[in-house]
Amino acid sequence: MKTLKFKLYQHKRNRFLKRMINASGVIYNHCIALHKRYYRMWGKHIRCAKLQAHIAKLRKRNPFWQTVGSQAVQDICQRIEKAYQLFFKHNKKGVRPPGFKKVKKYKSFTLKQAGYKFLGGNRVKIGNKIYQFWKSREIEGTVKTLTIKRTPLGELFMVVVVNAERSRGVDDGSKSEVEIKTGKIAGFDFGLKAFLTCSDGTKIDSPQFFKQSLNAITKASRQHSKKLKGSTNRDEARKNLVRKYEDISNRRRDWFWKLAHELTDEFDVLCFETLNLKGMQRLWGRKISDLAFGEFLKILEWVAKKKNKLLVFIDPWYPSSKTCSSCGHILETLDLSIRRWRCPSCQSENDRDENASLNIQRVGSSTLGVGDVRQSQTAISV
Numbered sequence: 001m002k003t004l005k006f007k008l009y010q011h012k013r014n015r016f017l018k019r020m021i022n023a024s025g026v027i028y029n030h031c032i033a034l035h036k037r038y039y040r041m042w043g044k045h046i047r048c049a050k051l052q053a054h055i056a057k058l059r060k061r062n063p064f065w066q067t068v069g070s071q072a073v074q075d076i077c078q079r080i081e082k083a084y085q086l087f088f089k090h091n092k093k094g095v096r097p098p099g100f101k102k103v104k105k106y107k108s109f110t111l112k113q114a115g116y117k118f119l120g121g122n123r124v125k126i127g128n129k130i131y132q133f134w135k136s137r138e139i140e141g142t143v144k145t146l147t148i149k150r151t152p153l154g155e156l157f158m159v160v161v162v163n164a165e166r167s168r169g170v171d172d173g174s175k176s177e178v179e180i181k182t183g184k185i186a187g188f189d190f191g192l193k194a195f196l197t198c199s200d201g202t203k204i205d206s207p208q209f210f211k212q213s214l215n216a217i218t219k220a221s222r223q224h225s226k227k228l229k230g231s232t233n234r235d236e237a238r239k240n241l242v243r244k245y246e247d248i249s250n251r252r253r254d255w256f257w258k259l260a261h262e263l264t265d266e267f268d269v270l271c272f273e274t275l276n277l278k279g280m281q282r283l284w285g286r287k288i289s290d291l292a293f294g295e296f297l298k299i300l301e302w303v304a305k306k307k308n309k310l311l312v313f314i315d316p317w318y319p320s321s322k323t324c325s326s327c328g329h330i331l332e333t334l335d336l337s338i339r340r341w342r343c344p345s346c347q348s349e350n351d352r353d354e355n356a357s358l359n360i361q362r363v364g365s366s367t368l369g370v371g372d373v374r375q376s377q378t379a380i381s382v
């Protein structure tokens, strides 16, 4: 399964899609109301099939509801059902049942097999109207679902999920596919101080886009909260704020692409720890969202695949920070605040991040069967 995202051309016609999203929001809220009422009356959960049948009947008499395809309506019911099942299963862990949503903020609708048609080129027919999108890449494979999404700025995106056929053969990550160009292998450690520390000793600092733009955002958000609720000015201020946020994430993404290309130019094999984002968040707090490691890895994976480079992820439980990269001695504990430490066994002084990246490189290359590679300059023969 692959998810492709395309931006739709701005066009007056897009208002029909927006109307469909609004109608979906209205139907969604109606379903929630029905769920609540049913539970109050009968003390039990309304079955999904029953709800779907009821909504389908109502839809026949309501032209506004008919703007949304019948499949999208079914999808709404199924989504609510899923949310309820999640709630039944995990309510003790604090999961809440699905609730009402503001129609203005309702984001999307999803079609499965019917209600749309790709007309070739960059044209797609949704309902009975034709829309154009920025075709940034080919849509290969069988289309599973098509979702139209509305951003807070009112722009529309089309998200297509395809069942990608494995025809290229690169997918399996088989080791022989790696093109040996540089003959270099490196380990990387993500960190708070430096974004990435490479096993060759270089540190790549995060540009901290968020921090730079924090002032602009604080100002925009103050402007927003000062404006009268429901006023045009407030909506303008909201859009301004959203734009500021998007600006940051765009700049960050650009930087990620550039970095991904630099690293894959320099190395053939890149080793990382498998990210445990939840754990990192607990450990480091919310600053991690600014660093966005996960997003970077996705981009890097894509670039690496294009260039026939190999990414190796090592076991997240491997104690990369606590192990001495010189002698293999493992510390009992290592506080997050300690940046350098002396190994009690071999007396070598270890920089926390660099030491970790060396370990990651060593473990990563051992999984390749390359043996104990210490230097990133060591040639590899995969």
Ligand SMILES: [Zn+2]
Pocket: 324, 325, 326, 327, 328, 329, 343, 344, 345, 346, 347, 348
């Ligand atoms: Zn040691």
